[in-house]
Structure formats: structure tokens, C-alpha cells
Amino acid sequence: TRTPVVLGVESSCDETGFGIVSEGTLLGQGLASSASQHAEFGGVVPEIAARAHLDAAVPILQIALHDAGVELGDITHVAATSGPGLATAVHVGLAAAKSVAWALDVPLFGVHHLAGHAAADTLEHGPLPERSIVLIVSGGHTSILAIGDLVRDPIEHLGDTLDDAAGEAFDKVARLLGLGYPGGPVISRAAVDGDPAAFRFPRAMMRSGDPAYTFSFSGLKTAVARTVETIERAGDPVPVADIAASFEQAVVDVLVAKAVRAVKDHGLDTLVIVGGVAANARLRAVAAERCEAEGIELRIPPPRLCTDNGAMIAAVGDLLVRADADPSGLGIAADPSAV
Numbered sequence: 001t002r003t004p005v006v007l008g009v010e011s012s013c014d015e016t017g018f019g020i021v022s023e024g025t026l027l028g029q030g031l032a033s034s035a036s037q038h039a040e041f042g043g044v045v046p047e048i049a050a051r052a053h054l055d056a057a058v059p060i061l062q063i064a065l066h067d068a069g070v071e072l073g074d075i076t077h078v079a080a081t082s083g084p085g086l087a088t089a090v091h092v093g094l095a096a097a098k099s100v101a102w103a104l105d106v107p108l109f110g111v112h113h114l115a116g117h118a119a120a121d122t123l124e125h126g127p128l129p130e131r132s133i134v135l136i137v138s139g140g141h142t143s144i145l146a147i148g149d150l151v152r153d154p155i156e157h158l159g160d161t162l163d164d165a166a167g168e169a170f171d172k173v174a175r176l177l178g179l180g181y182p183g184g185p186v187i188s189r190a191a192v193d194g195d196p197a198a199f200r201f202p203r204a205m206m207r208s209g210d211p212a213y214t215f216s217f218s219g220l221k222t223a224v225a226r227t228v229e230t231i232e233r234a235g236d237p238v239p240v241a242d243i244a245a246s247f248e249q250a251v252v253d254v255l256v257a258k259a260v261r262a263v264k265d266h267g268l269d270t271l272v273i274v275g276g277v278a279a280n281a282r283l284r285a286v287a288a289e290r291c292e293a294e295g296i297e298l299r300i301p302p303p304r305l306c307t308d309n310g311a312m313i314a315a316v317g318d319l320l321v322r323a324d325a326d327p328s329g330l331g332i333a334a335d336p337s338a339v
């Protein structure tokens with residue numbers, strides 16, 4: 001039998017990703033983003049994202065093959081995000097994956113997008129322990145998950161956000177500070193020169209009676225908006241750096257406190273942080289400090305593997321192949337609202 005060479009396809013949001021993984025090793029990948037096309041709308045427009053996936057699919061697949069130094073015919077298995085995600089966007093990548101699997105006559109696996117995010121870390125730090133806690137923080141998700149082998153064990157949602165995702169909060173606050181889109185990187189940049197203690201913004205869901213792993217960020221966003229309004233009404237200059245730093249600190253405090261608590265409550269010793277917001281330097285620093293103090297092993301993939309990409313989907317496909325899991329088949333339907 002040939003060594004498996006797994007092609008992963010990701011198209012659930014605004015990134016078109018193809019990645020190629022073989023036996024736990026990332027061989028290469030290609031990635032395109034339609035983020036700039038959504039900038040004027042302050043968030044991802046599904047129809048625009050879907051069309052962008054269609055335009056990008058073949059060229060990005062070619063880039064991934066070139067980067068990996070393999071031919072299309074070397075691919076032994078295909079894995080594609082089946083959900084959760086934007087329906088039309090998921091369909092484009094899944095259709096592309098079906099076409100490739102059919103043309104090559106190789107097995108196709110549907111992959112859960114969140115399993116992909118968790119598996120991204122295996123490409124950098126090797127196999128995950130039997131069980132771990134995953135904090136997934138992106139533009140679409142803010143959840144604490146308990147995960148097992150990513151093949152047979154179901155993903156357990158310990159808690160999610162009641163309203164905005166963490167990345168969405170960054171995007172909305174960036175917009176009201178006039179910093180642009182996507183908000184995460186611009187807020188972090190502005191926050192470097194700010195004082196994170198300048199404003200005491202609310203930390204929601206942190207009281208003793210609150211659900212331990214549930215998040216809420218809409219109140220924080222509103223608090224920032226009120227602060228900006230009050231300063232503007234007084235005719236004073238808005239201290240953008242201080243507000244950005246204080247907002248960032250409030251988000252990070254809550255994320256880290258709840259994730260660390262989940263690890264301890266479940267008697268585990270590994271925390272994995274993934275998703276676009278995991279690129280945030282303050283989050284990485286605060287999590288490192290807290291995990292060190294609690295004796296928790298912290299695993300965060302490099303930023304390029306934190307955001308949506310095809311390599312993470314290939315990584316799950318590779319785990320499925322090596323676990324001898326049954327392929328999904330070409331008839332697999334997209335499951336955009338998968339939990």
C-alpha cells in the first residue's frame with residue numbers, strides 16, 4: 001500500500017485553503033482570503049465568500065501541490081470541511097473535494113471544522129494527549145471544547161458564547177474605533193502603546209453563579225461604545241491605544257480564566273488554543289503565564305495554522321486514514337449548522 005498523502009480542503013468562511021499532509025507531517029499548503037472584499041461591510045458576506053472560493057479553488061490547489069512538491073495523482077485521500085460554516089461557502093469547497101476524489105478515484109472524508117482547528121496543532125507539536133481542553137476563538141466561534149482522539153470521540157462543547165464570538169468583538173470594536181477590518185490585528189497593533197488598565201471594561205459571566213464556561217461579549221462591546229461616545233461628547237480626543245489595550249485585556253482575562261478552569265475542573269493537563277484570535281500576542285502571553293502557574297501544558301500553533309486553512313483539515317483526514325476510519329463517500333452532504 002502507498003503511503004497516504006491526504007489533501008485537505010477548507011472553505012467554511014472567507015479562507016480558501018488546500019493543504020497536504022502525510023503521516024502527521026505537513027507537506028505544503030495554499031491559502032487565499034477574501035477578507036479584503038468583506039472589509040467595507042465589516043464582516044463576511046456569504047455570497048461574496050462563496051464566489052471567491054470558486055475563483056480561488058483551482059489556483060490554490062495548484063499552489064498547494066507545488067508547495068508540497070507532489071502531483072495531483074500522488075493524492076491518496078481527500079478530506080473537506082463539511083461544516084459548521086457558511087452554507088454556500090462550505091458547498092464550494094466540498095464540491096471541489098468531491099470532484100478531485102471522484103477524478104482520482106480515492107476516498108473522501110467529511111471533516112468537522114472545529115476538529116480541524118484542534119488538529120492544526122498536531123502539525124506543529126505532534127500528537128495530542130488522549131484528552132484535552134480546546135479553547136477555540138475565531139470570528140465565528142468562541143467555545144471551550146473537550147476533545148479526545150478527533151476520530152471516534154465526539155467533540156464535547158463545554159461552553160460557547162451567548163452572543164458575539166471573540167473575533168467578532170475585536171472586529172466590531174475596531175470598527176467603532178475607526179481602525180478597519182479585520183479587527184484583531186489592528187486592535188493588537190493599536191494596543192501596544194496603550195495602558196491595559198486605563199479603562200476597567202466589564203468581564204462578563206465571571207460571577208460565581210454564572211455558567212463556568214459560557215462567554216458573552218456584547219456587553220463589553222457596548223461598554224466600549226459608551227466610553228467612546230462620552231469622550232467624544234466632551235470634545236476630548238479618543239485615547240485609541242488605551243481603549244484598545246483595555247478592551248483586549250478584558251477579552252483575554254475572561255478567555256484565559258475560563259479555559260484554565262475547564263482544564264482543572266476536568267482533571268486534565270493540556271490546553272490547546274486555536275482560531276484566529278489565538279494569534280493575539282496578549283492572549284498568548286497571559287495564557288502562558290497562567291498555564292505555567294497551574295502546571296498546565298499550553299499548546300498554541302503558529303498564527304498561520306491558527307486561522308482557517310486546508311492543512312488542518314488534511315491533518316484530521318490523515319488521522320482518520322491512519323485510524324482506518326470509514327470514508328464518507330461522494331454522496332456526503334454539507335452540514336453547515338453542525339455543532
Ligand code: KG4
Binds near residue numbers: 013140168185
Ligand atoms: O479563524 P479565523 O481566521 O476565521 C474564522 O472566523 O473562522 O479568525 C478570524 C478572526 C477575526 O475576527 C480576526 O479579527 C481575529 O480572528 N484575529 C485576531 C487577531 N488576528 C486575527 N484577534 C485578536 N488578535 C489578533 N492578533
Ligand code: ZN
Binds near residue numbers: 113307308
Ligand atoms: Zn475557523
